[in-house]
Amino acid sequence: EGAGSDDRPGSGGIVVVIGSIHDDRFSYVDRLPAPGETVLAGSSDRGIGGKGANQAIAAARLGAGVTMTAMVGEDEAGLAATAGLAGHSVSVDTVGRVAGEVTGYAAITVDAAGENSIVVHSGANQALDPGAAERAVAQLPADRRAVVVCQCEIPQATVAAAAAATRAPHRFLLNLAPAVPVDPGTLRRANPLVVNLVEAAQVAGHLGVTPEGNNPRDLLTALLGYAPAVVITLGADGALIGDDSGVEHVPAVRPAEIVDTTGAGDAFVGAVAAYLASGATLPDAVRAGCAAGSVAVSRRGTATSYPDVADLATAGT
Numbered sequence: 001e002g003a004g005s006d007d008r009p010g011s012g013g014i015v016v017v018i019g020s021i022h023d024d025r026f027s028y029v030d031r032l033p034a035p036g037e038t039v040l041a042g043s044s045d046r047g048i049g050g051k052g053a054n055q056a057i058a059a060a061r062l063g064a065g066v067t068m069t070a071m072v073g074e075d076e077a078g079l080a081a082t083a084g085l086a087g088h089s090v091s092v093d094t095v096g097r098v099a100g101e102v103t104g105y106a107a108i109t110v111d112a113a114g115e116n117s118i119v120v121h122s123g124a125n126q127a128l129d130p131g132a133a134e135r136a137v138a139q140l141p142a143d144r145r146a147v148v149v150c151q152c153e154i155p156q157a158t159v160a161a162a163a164a165a166t167r168a169p170h171r172f173l174l175n176l177a178p179a180v181p182v183d184p185g186t187l188r189r190a191n192p193l194v195v196n197l198v199e200a201a202q203v204a205g206h207l208g209v210t211p212e213g214n215n216p217r218d219l220l221t222a223l224l225g226y227a228p229a230v231v232i233t234l235g236a237d238g239a240l241i242g243d244d245s246g247v248e249h250v251p252a253v254r255p256a257e258i259v260d261t262t263g264a265g266d267a268f269v270g271a272v273a274a275y276l277a278s279g280a281t282l283p284d285a286v287r288a289g290c291a292a293g294s295v296a297v298s299r300r301g302t303a304t305s306y307p308d309v310a311d312l313a314t315a316g317t
């Protein structure tokens, strides 16, 4: 921090995240409740979540100039989440409030072994309309590179509008999570499409191109028939990149210890977006993403576990 902040790899890059905000409510229990059963939590926690908010924070921590376009409810949770994003230096001018709706939330129950069970209510996220995405993209400067990032916890029409509105020199990154069916036009604009291995298999299934054996390289090849660049994350095995220059495997960065694997994918996507926005090549951005994912799994929590540039350097980029 402090000296040399202009040299931060993400600096100068513009990232616009059009996506979800959740109020994450954690309950820590000895064991998950069976149907009809009530269990008492030993402790609880609360924090900003949602793939959109997580990725926005991950990119901002790496020095990108990040704007979040999202919807929260007219409730205390929405105010807290918006203030929390601002506290992580994410611009929240385009976070709207929906009258009569609750902020999206995730009720996350974690047992003693770290197994979890999650219920998400989308709430205000479902009110993020295509016009909001179009306005967010339209306000980007035409003479500077920016990365527009979407995930799939908002209406599909909004994701499609963001994809359709994004023009060079800007770039559209689609994290197809959860792996809902999306239209071919949106996939064609995904540069890159980023999915984990489970999502890659689901997307191939939706497209009717499931390869025999479902192995990562064959999945990558199948998805490259639909998107110009594809990144499949492989957990402890790193990531696979494919585009018109070929296929590359980027190894994982071994974490000091594995504490909490939730949110690794969001740390990865946020880092890839920040690095692409600052002019990095896709392989270099994916190397940063792997380092960011590695740091994220070595710390408890989601957004609070995301690395800054010094952490990434320590992790080996």
Ligand code: ADP
Binding pocket: 196, 197, 232, 233, 234, 235, 236, 237, 238, 239, 252, 253, 254, 255, 258, 261, 262, 263, 264, 265, 266, 268, 289, 290, 291, 292, 293, 294, 297
């Ligand atoms: P998701 O969190 O969406 O399931 P992954 O598990 O594939 O996604 O993790 C995203 C990225 O985080 C991986 O590509 C990898 O770089 C990093 N990562 C995740 N788990 C580990 C791990 N156990 N060791 C090292 N890196 C990891």
